[in-house]
Amino acid sequence: MTQHDNQVGAGLAASAAGMAVNLVLALIKIITGVVGNSYALIADGIESSADIVSSLIVWSGLKIAARPADASHPYGHGKAESLAALIVSAALLGAAGLIAWQSINEILTPHKAPAWYTLIVLGVVIVTKELLFRFVFSTASEIESSALKGDAWHHRSDAITSVAVFIGIAVALIGGERFNAADDWSALLACAVIAYNGLKLLRVAFDELMDKAAPEGMAEKVRALAGKVAGVVTVEKCRLRKYGLTWVVDIHVEVEPTLTVKEGHDIAHAVKDTLRGSEMKIADVLVHVEPVGTAHEQSV
Known part of the structure; x- marks a missing residue:
């Protein structure tokens, strides 16, 4: 169960x-x-x-x-x-x-x-x-x-x-x-x-x-967990919303630009598995992988 x-x-x-x-x-x-x-x-x-x-x-x-x-x-x-x-x-x-x-x-x-x-x-x-x-x-x-x-x-x-x-x-x-x-x-x-x-x-x-932002401090915890995953250089963006009894996460992580598509894909999966396996009741994670140094401001 x-x-x-x-x-x-x-x-x-x-x-x-x-x-x-x-x-x-x-x-x-x-x-x-x-x-x-x-x-x-x-x-x-x-x-x-x-x-x-x-x-x-x-x-x-x-x-x-x-x-x-x-x-x-x-x-x-x-x-x-x-x-x-x-x-x-x-x-x-x-x-x-x-x-x-x-x-x-x-x-x-x-x-x-x-x-x-x-x-x-x-x-x-x-x-x-x-x-x-x-x-x-x-x-x-x-x-x-x-x-x-x-x-x-x-x-x-x-x-x-x-x-x-x-x-x-x-x-x-x-x-x-x-x-x-x-x-x-x-x-x-x-x-x-x-x-x-x-x-x-x-x-x-x-x-x-209305998908209000998560309580203060929760996004920081998600960032910290994702940042510890091997291959993640930094976390560029992180958003959470409550969905029933669980949370859904949208996160952008930056990796080395020399990595292959498969390597970036594996890192994304590792981030997702890490967050879903935490005690924060996260049901789903959408991970966007970006080459480090190319992040730019986006409207939310």
């Missing part, structure tokens, strides 16, 4: 775990919200249900991105992962808007204070979702999946909303009838945090789809 296969497998497992946990928590929150008279908790449960759809999108995106290149997609299907990240980020913003709308509606509608036992359920939910966030985010960081990071932030946004609802219900129970809508106000404030993270993840997804 290749490193890429391991990455995809880890991502799929994390996404599936998120779907399973969200399904259980959504049912618990909705039932408790109905019985315990907390619309904020019901809304929280509905948001968890939406998270299941988001996780399914991430899971599907990773599955598609893992497909090998074919006649219709000669460069592979890696962009599916970035598209999934875009959809999940938009869903996060949508969830923030939906919860905000529901909270405002509840604030304007007089209702009884929630039951005390809703706090116990929320406590369990908060701990569970935070642990799930850390697990999924750790996996996403390890495999460099922006879609899975978006999925992780869905879990944390759920935890943040639950914390807000917990505080609001506690205030309502302690403060009495005057504070019956405290949980709704808390949920409304939590929407700002959720929306902020949605926008941040949306930007990352757009950057990947």
Whole structure:
């Protein structure tokens, strides 16, 4: 099994775990919200249900991105992962808007204070979702999946909303009838945090789809590795772009002008093999060989 296969497998497992946990928590929150008279908790449960759809999108995106290149997609299907990240980020913003709308509606509608036992359920939910966030985010960081990071932030946004609802219900129970809508106000404030993270993840997804340059320092590492290959005099140009869970490199290396075409070809292959064999998750390398001293400025 290749490193890429391991990455995809880890991502799929994390996404599936998120779907399973969200399904259980959504049912618990909705039932408790109905019985315990907390619309904020019901809304929280509905948001968890939406998270299941988001996780399914991430899971599907990773599955598609893992497909090998074919006649219709000669460069592979890696962009599916970035598209999934875009959809999940938009869903996060949508969830923030939906919860905000529901909270405002509840604030304007007089209702009884929630039951005390809703706090116990929320406590369990908060701990569970935070642990799930850390697990999924750790996996996403390890495999460099922006879609899975978006999925992780869905879990944390759920935890943040639950914390807000917990505080609001506690205030309502302690403060009495005057504070019956405290949980709704808390949920409304939590929407700002959720929306902020949605926008941040949306930007990352757009950057990947627009082939933004690699993080600072990565190109230098590629240059250094390529420069150590026997026969390479210097590296004239190096560009990287993210493609799904991996990176694609375009590199120009300079060699001695007296080398034969075959010798230059062998050096190019050595550069490609060296970079693909590194730990930088490089899937493909396009190597352009130039005689040393003839490099000239080109527009990018």
